[in-house]
Each structure stands twice: as C-alpha cells, then as structure tokens.
Amino acid sequence: MTQGTRAAPGISRAPGGKRPRAVRMSVELPLWRALTGYRIITLGYALALFFLNYREYAHPLGAALYMGALTVWMLLTWNRVTAPERCTRGFLAADLGIALAGILLTAVIDSAERIASGAATLPSIWAGGAVLGCAIKGGWRWAAVGSTLVAVANLVERGGAARDTIHNVLLVWVSSIAIGYIVEVARASERTLARALQIEAATRERERLARDIHDGVLQVLAMVQRRGAAIGGEAAELGRMAGEQEIALRTLVAGGLLPPQRSAAQLAEDAELVRTVTPAPAAAPSGPCDLQALLAPYAGATVSFAGPGTPVLLEAAAAAELAAAVGAALDNVAKHAGDGARAWILLEDEPGEVIVTVRDDGPGIAEGRLADAEREGRMGVALSIRGRLRDLGGSAELVSVPGQGTEVELRVPRAGA
Incomplete structure (x- = not known):
C-alpha cells in the first residue's frame, strides 16, 4: 500500500502443495484494477473516435502520430496501475503530461x-484515467492538482469557457476529488482495523500467558507461602518471598503496575527458587482425543464424574483447554x-457441541465477589475459565446462589459445526 499504510498479511497455500505465499489484503487493490480496465477501455474509445473522424481533422497525420504515441505508451505501461508499488510519482507525472x-x-x-462545435479532444475521456491515478495514489490533494491542470488545458483548447466545457471540467474535478477523499478515508479505516487486530492479538496472547501463570506459577507460589509459614525458620523466609512474588504477578496479570521493592539480585534469587519448584510444562497433544480420558482423573472421594458410554472425541488442543478449565473450576471448589x-x-x-457442567454444594459465591476478585488480581474465573472458553469459540456460564452452591456450564462447539 501507499502513504505508509500496510495491510494485515495473510497466508495462502499455492496449488500443488507448494511453498505458502503471502497475500496482502487492501481496500485499494480493487480500485487499481478498476483503473487498469478504465485506461484500456477509454483508449479503445479514443481510437474509435479518431478513426471515425480521421478525415475531418485539419492535420490528420499529426493526429495519427499522437494516437500512435498514446497507444505505444499504453502498451508499455498498462500494468503500471495494477498495483500501488508500480504506480510511481514519475509515472503519474508522465501520464498526466501525455x-x-x-x-x-x-x-x-x-x-x-x-x-467550436464541442468535438472531443484527441485523448478524449482517457485523460480522466491520469487524474484518477493521482486520486488513488495521493488522495484528494493530488486529485485536485491533476483535475485542475486538465481543466485549464481543456479551457485553453476550447478557447473560452463554453457551457459544455465547464460542465465536463466540473464533473472531472468534483468526481476525482471525491474519489481521492474516499481513498484517504479507506486508508485511515484500514490502519485503524490493523491496529485493532494487533491489539486484539496482543490481548489474547496476554490472557493466554496470564492463564498459564495462574494455573502454574501462582498456585506454586501460594503453596510455597503456606508451607513455609507452617514449617517456620528459613522456610518461612522463602514463604514470605513467594508471597511477595505472588502479589507482584497477580498485579501484572490484572493489568496494574507494581513498584519494585526488591533489588535485581534478590529478584533473580527468588526466580531461581521458584523455578526449582515449578513443574515443567507438558507437551501439547495433537490429533483428536477422548475428552473423558482427560476428565476422568479429576474424579475422587469428593468429586463425581459422569459421561456418556462412548468416547467424546474433540480436537486435542480444545480438549486440553476444556479440561484445564474444568480443573480451574474444581480448584475454586x-x-x-x-x-x-x-x-x-x-x-x-451433543451433535454440534460438547457441554461440561461442574456443580458443587458449597456456600455459593456472594454477589459482586467475582468483580472484586478480578480487581485484586485473582483471575481464576475470568482467565482460566471464561478466557479459555472464549478462545475456543465457546462460552462459560456461572450460576451461583448463596447457600445453594455454584454451577459452571462450559460449552465448546465442534470444529465445522
């Protein structure tokens, strides 16, 4: 694209399994292709007018020389307006000059x-293509300059301001400036969309990292803090440091900022202590797998599991995320x-989706408690449950009545449903 705008790149695979090629999405590309067609069609129209009126020119040989030069110019440069990179300022200046x-x-x-009778000029409406090229390339300002030069040339050729000349001049001037303005608006919209997509992608990645932190590091830090306080001695100091790091990480997960309270050496020492107790992440599964096999290990003395008598196949990545969301719900219980x-x-x-319901008989969740937990950096429901389901294209509904327990319903659509 031009004017410092870049379209969001996409990837498509070429036929025959060849190397993937980059495909740029741009609102300008259809305009450039339309301009290419316009130049070719209007050249044919100008040539047709020339052949029909050849004997009526005062100097037909001069007209033939110009039309021949115009045809050669088009044969050499017809593809210069098929893409913004090829349509340079020098080409536009030469095209407008011709x-x-x-x-x-x-x-x-x-x-x-x-x-005097209003006969068409030699290039006829082909001249409008040069003005439209300026409009698409540089916006309404370039369009105003190009259309003004064409208007002045038409008035000089006519020898005065005849009514039909004024009408044609105003039509070219207004339409080219309008197209240039529309192109500028489209560019601004495309930049805004690209920026929004970048922000959305960054936000999703941040939420994914926050889920991993919540499911792993934060829980380990909380365990170290509790165990250290219970053991006492040097372990209590370790527990205190783990508690400080847990607060810092929760603040970062919640999107806040925490001023540094420890030196770099102390933070490095704390990080090393955390790494010694943090389990290594498991490799991501691939291919479809049975969701029941992932949920069955959660059953125990206080957790009952019920499912259909046949395997519930789900894409491995989706099944792993859904099982992790169930684990987060059980952790909250x-x-x-x-x-x-x-x-x-x-x-x-179900035929189009998989539904997992986690219910408990606890005291329930008080009204407003979830919002308070998010503000405090405790993102178990917001990220580990709802965030996972949102990324899978599903939903997570939480219903809780104080004194009657809590129910979490997780819905994940099947691929292609």
Whole structure:
C-alpha cells in the first residue's frame, strides 16, 4: 500500500502443495484494477473516435502520430496501475503530461469548426484515467492538482469557457476529488482495523500467558507461602518471598503496575527458587482425543464424574483447554467451598457441541465477589475459565446462589459445526 499504510498479511497455500505465499489484503487493490480496465477501455474509445473522424481533422497525420504515441505508451505501461508499488510519482507525472499534451495539441491539429462545435479532444475521456491515478495514489490533494491542470488545458483548447466545457471540467474535478477523499478515508479505516487486530492479538496472547501463570506459577507460589509459614525458620523466609512474588504477578496479570521493592539480585534469587519448584510444562497433544480420558482423573472421594458410554472425541488442543478449565473450576471448589464440599462433573456429547457442567454444594459465591476478585488480581474465573472458553469459540456460564452452591456450564462447539 501507499502513504505508509500496510495491510494485515495473510497466508495462502499455492496449488500443488507448494511453498505458502503471502497475500496482502487492501481496500485499494480493487480500485487499481478498476483503473487498469478504465485506461484500456477509454483508449479503445479514443481510437474509435479518431478513426471515425480521421478525415475531418485539419492535420490528420499529426493526429495519427499522437494516437500512435498514446497507444505505444499504453502498451508499455498498462500494468503500471495494477498495483500501488508500480504506480510511481514519475509515472503519474508522465501520464498526466501525455494527457495534457493531447488536449493542447487538439487545438492545433483539429479544425476550428469542430472545436467550436464541442468535438472531443484527441485523448478524449482517457485523460480522466491520469487524474484518477493521482486520486488513488495521493488522495484528494493530488486529485485536485491533476483535475485542475486538465481543466485549464481543456479551457485553453476550447478557447473560452463554453457551457459544455465547464460542465465536463466540473464533473472531472468534483468526481476525482471525491474519489481521492474516499481513498484517504479507506486508508485511515484500514490502519485503524490493523491496529485493532494487533491489539486484539496482543490481548489474547496476554490472557493466554496470564492463564498459564495462574494455573502454574501462582498456585506454586501460594503453596510455597503456606508451607513455609507452617514449617517456620528459613522456610518461612522463602514463604514470605513467594508471597511477595505472588502479589507482584497477580498485579501484572490484572493489568496494574507494581513498584519494585526488591533489588535485581534478590529478584533473580527468588526466580531461581521458584523455578526449582515449578513443574515443567507438558507437551501439547495433537490429533483428536477422548475428552473423558482427560476428565476422568479429576474424579475422587469428593468429586463425581459422569459421561456418556462412548468416547467424546474433540480436537486435542480444545480438549486440553476444556479440561484445564474444568480443573480451574474444581480448584475454586477446593479453595472456596470448604473441606466437606462435594463436586459433580457432567459431560454431555451433543451433535454440534460438547457441554461440561461442574456443580458443587458449597456456600455459593456472594454477589459482586467475582468483580472484586478480578480487581485484586485473582483471575481464576475470568482467565482460566471464561478466557479459555472464549478462545475456543465457546462460552462459560456461572450460576451461583448463596447457600445453594455454584454451577459452571462450559460449552465448546465442534470444529465445522
């Protein structure tokens, strides 16, 4: 694209399994292709007018020389307006110069009677293509300059401001400036869209990292803090440092900023301590897998699991994320529902989607507690559950009544459903 605008790149695979090629999406490309067609068609129209009126020119040989030069120019440069990179400023200046030369030569080559009667100039409406090229390339300002030069040349060729000349001049001037303005608006919209897509991609990546932090590092830090406080001694100091890092990470996850309170050496030492107790991430599975096999290990003395009698196949990545969301829901039950609380997992295999329901008989969630937890940096529901389901194209509905437990319904659509 021109004017410092870049379209968001896409990837498409060439036929025959060849190397993928980059495809640029741009609102300008159809305009350039339309301009190419316009120049070719209007050249044919100008040549047809020339052949029909050949004997009526005062100097037909001069008209033939100009039309021949115009045809050669088009044969050499027809593809210069198929893409913005090829349509340079030098080409636009030369193209506009040829159009202006043809308009001014008409006053010398054609007869005074034909000019007075409103006969078409040698390039005829082909000259509009040069003005449209300026409009698409440089916006309404370039269009105003190009159309003004064409208007002046037409007035000079006609020898006065005749009504039909004024009408044609105003039509070219207004339409070219309008097209140039539309192109500028389209460019601005495309830049805004590209920026929005970048922000959305960055936000999704940040949420994914936040989920990983919540499911791994934060839980390990919380465990170290509790165990250190219980053991005492040097372990208590380790627990205190783990608690500080947990607060810092929760603040970052929530999008806030935390002023540094420890030196770089201390932070490096703390990070090394955390790495010694953080489990290594498992490799991501590939291919379809049975979701029941991922959910069944959650069953235990206080957790019941029920599912259909047949395997529930789901894309491996989606199944892993859904199982992680179920694990996050069960973690919330263990932390907030109390020691004696029970939980039930129900897996339903529908034709177009997979539904997993996690229910507990705990005290429920007080109104406004989830919003308070997000502000405090505790993003278990927002990221580990709802964020995962949103990335899968599904949904997570949480229903809780104080004193009657909590129910989380997770829905994931099947691929192609």
